Amino acid sequence: MAYTPITNTIIAGVKVVELAKKIGVKGTNLHIWFATTGKKNKAIKKIGKGHYQLKK
Numbered sequence: 563m564a565y566t567p568i569t570n571t572i573i574a575g576v577k578v579v580e581l582a583k584k585i586g587v588k589g590t591n592l593h594i595w596f597a598t599t600g601k602k603n604k605a606i607k608k609i610g611k612g613h614y615q616l617k618k
Contacts, residue, residue, distance in 0.1 A: 575615035
């Protein structure tokens with residue numbers, strides 16, 4: 563989770579490195595997936611460097 567000091571809220575999401583470890587793939591491959599295929603999906607939002615959130 564990322565803390566945003568401006569609004570004092572916590573933003574839930576997942577860091578690419580953490581997700582890659584959890585599912586057992588190379589972080590580089592997952593970064594590329596998010597940068598290409600992932601950005602075409604309206605439900606996935608980039609909320610920081612290497613940090614993504616799944617919208618409802």
